[in-house]
Amino acid sequence: MAVLIRDPVLRRLVAVAVTHRLLIALAIVAMAVLAGSQVLVLQLSKNLIDEGLVARDPQTIRQLPLLIIGLALVQGMGTFASAYSLQRISQKILYDLREQMFGRLLRWPAARFDSTASGMIITRFVHQANSAMTSAAEVCTTAL
Numbered sequence: 061m062a063v064l065i066r067d068p069v070l071r072r073l074v075a076v077a078v079t080h081r082l083l084i085a086l087a088i089v090a091m092a093v094l095a096g097s098q099v100l101v102l103q104l105s106k107n108l109i110d111e112g113l114v115a116r117d118p119q120t121i122r123q124l125p126l127l128i129i130g131l132a133l134v135q136g137m138g139t140f141a142s143a144y145s146l147q148r149i150s151q152k153i154l155y156d157l158r159e160q161m162f163g164r165l166l167r168w169p170a171a172r173f174d175s176t177a178s179g180m181i182i183t184r185f186v187h188q189a190n191s192a193m194t195s196a197a198e199v200c201t202t203a204l
Contacts (some may be wrong), residue, residue, distance in 0.1 A: 073192060076156050080149050087145040092139030097131045104128050150193055157189045 065071045077084070104124050112120040161184065 066129065069192060070195075073157075076153050077149065079156075080152055083145045083149045083152075087142055087149065090138050090141035090145060094135055094142060097134045097138060101128055101131050101135070103130065154193050155187055157192060158185055161185060163190065 065074055075167055104127050108120065109118040110130070111117050165181070
């Protein structure tokens with residue numbers, strides 16, 4: 061990992077993300093199912109036109125629309141599973157980051173609290189953690 065990712069912040073984010081391997085695998089499988097079903101819908105549409113409408117095969121005209129509707133349901137489930145798992149991963153990582161930040165905050169000396177404005181502390185928890193997640197998402201999207 062150290063060779064592939066040189067940015068230390070991104071390396072830490074990847075280390076946190078790796079702990080959610082099961083959700084990452086679910087997201088990848090859901091995206092693969094979604095992609096495969098999209099290809100199958102196109103193939104079934106082609107068959108419906110060629111064999112059903114052009115060749116006027118009544119059985120094909122009855123069966124293929126039902127298969128296309130079934131694949132639409134599969135696409136919906138794939139879309140939901142993919143979006144849900146990716147969102148869940150990002151929220152868990154954000155929670156882990158904020159939990160680590162809060163753990164470090166509890167160990168700050170009293171003088172540090174006195175010298176740091178409370179607004180700056182809140183900004184670090186809200187804005188900087190979200191910025192790190194946004195940056196990681198952009199890097200992952202660009203890499204894929």
